[in-house]
Amino acid sequence: MIQSLNMEIPLLDEIDLEILMHRNAHFGGNFTIMIEYYENEGVGSMPDFDIDRIAELQEIQEELGEDLAAKLLPMPAFEEVARSRELYQKLEEVYDNPKAIIPILLSDLILTEDEEPVTEIKAIIDEGEKMVDPLLHIIDSTDFFNPLFPGYGRTPAFAAVCLDKIGNPKAIPHLFGALGGENLDLEEIFISSLVSFGKPAKTFLLKRLLSKPFSKDNLNAAMALAFFPLDEEIAKTALELLKDESHLLNESFAPYLICLTEGLQSEADRDLFKEITKKTSFPKELKLDGDTIIHSWQSA
Numbered sequence: 001m002i003q004s005l006n007m008e009i010p011l012l013d014e015i016d017l018e019i020l021m022h023r024n025a026h027f028g029g030n031f032t033i034m035i036e037y038y039e040n041e042g043v044g045s046m047p048d049f050d051i052d053r054i055a056e057l058q059e060i061q062e063e064l065g066e067d068l069a070a071k072l073l074p075m076p077a078f079e080e081v082a083r084s085r086e087l088y089q090k091l092e093e094v095y096d097n098p099k100a101i102i103p104i105l106l107s108d109l110i111l112t113e114d115e116e117p118v119t120e121i122k123a124i125i126d127e128g129e130k131m132v133d134p135l136l137h138i139i140d141s142t143d144f145f146n147p148l149f150p151g152y153g154r155t156p157a158f159a160a161v162c163l164d165k166i167g168n169p170k171a172i173p174h175l176f177g178a179l180g181g182e183n184l185d186l187e188e189i190f191i192s193s194l195v196s197f198g199k200p201a202k203t204f205l206l207k208r209l210l211s212k213p214f215s216k217d218n219l220n221a222a223m224a225l226a227f228f229p230l231d232e233e234i235a236k237t238a239l240e241l242l243k244d245e246s247h248l249l250n251e252s253f254a255p256y257l258i259c260l261t262e263g264l265q266s267e268a269d270r271d272l273f274k275e276i277t278k279k280t281s282f283p284k285e286l287k288l289d290g291d292t293i294i295h296s297w298q299s300a
Contacts, residue, residue: 012072015049015053016057017072017073017077018046018048018049019049019053019054019057020057020068020069020072020073021069021073021077021080021081021148022034022046022049022147022148023054023069024069024081024085025081025084025085025149026044026148026152029067029069031054031055031057031061035051035054035058039051042113043113043114043115043152044113044152069081080148081148083143084143084148084149084150087143087149087150088150091110091111091150092107094106094107095107101127102127102130102131105120105123105124105131106134106138108120108123109121109124109151109155109158109159109162110138110144110151110155111150111151117158120158121158121161121162125165125166128166129166129168131162131166132163132166132170132171135159135163135166136159136170138155138156139156139163139171139174139175139177140174140177140178144156144159145183145186153183156178156186156190157185157186157189157190160178160189160190160192160193161193163175163193164192164193164196164197167196169200169201171193171197172194172200172201172204173204175190175193175194176190176194176204176205176208176220176224178190179191179223179224180216180220187223191223191224191227192227194224194227195224195227195228201224202231202234205221205224205225206221206233206234206237208221209221209222209237209238209241210237210241214247214250214253218253219253219256222253222257223256225256226256226259230263231263232263232264232265234260234263235260235261235262235263235264235265235269236264238256238257238260238261239264239269239272239273241257242254242257242258242273242276243276248276248281248282248283249281251283251285254283254286255286255289258286258289258290258293259289259293261273262293262297264297270294270297273290273293273294274294276290277290277291
């Protein structure tokens with residue numbers, strides 16, 4: 001237990017400390033406002049935060065007579081919250097200048113409490129190319145992926161949708177660079193936006209698929225290419241990579257490569273794939289994946 005001058009504070013876990021950080025970042029340090037927000041199921045509510053536990057922390061603080069965050073949060077946590085609050089202030093100051101159209105549209109997008117900010121997204125799309133660089137800044141910023149910061153980690157997804165509709169291929173490497181995170185919902189949105197760019201995105205991803213030395217870029221490229229329509233160029237590239245046993249034995253990479261070969265068209269290429277699946281070195285756990293591809297050709 002953490003000793004206080006007046007009472008003992010029940011041992012707090014990592015989630016409790018995150019609750020305190022979110023309270024300070026988004027709700028001005030006020031438990032009551034935070035509880036009301038969670039009761040109303042606000043879009044920024046964290047699924048791991050239990051309302052009853054937030055209320056318990058409020059009671060502990062009232063009994064203690066001291067702010068729990070001030071007493072328990074380490075300095076790096078305070079600094080992160082301070083950066084969040086500073087960003088909130090900057091976003092709010094934007095509205096002091098009604099002529100600052102681009103900053104206002106971006107602030108509207110970041111600060112929205114709508115589940116699907118249709119109006120805010122349309123307003124940005126209507127401005128067209130001038131919004132591309134500011135949107136890319138959001139995609140490139142790690143802060144906007146952090147639920148502790150304004151936007152609750154949702155803004156990069158909204159930015160990707162806008163970039164998708166504006167259609168400037170300049171967005172492709174930035175969207176690709178955002179892959180590999182822990183949020184699967186975001187991953188799907190980024191990949192969907194990449195797919196929308198068609199051939200330029202396919203060309204970019206194929207280069208990353210073949211890049212050396214092998215890195216997470218190869219894996220992310222394979223993952224993104226799996227969402228494209230069946231394509232012979234993609235399939236033949238995957239087949240070439242499967243000839244390399246090091247790729248075949250890569251348990252993360254190989255399943256994507258096998259999936260991509262479904263687009264093979266020539267009998268010669270398909271026969272080569274069948275030969276690879278019959279090798280003694282072909283991983284047993286991938287046998288079903290290989291058989292599924294072969295069956296898809298037979299059924300076509």
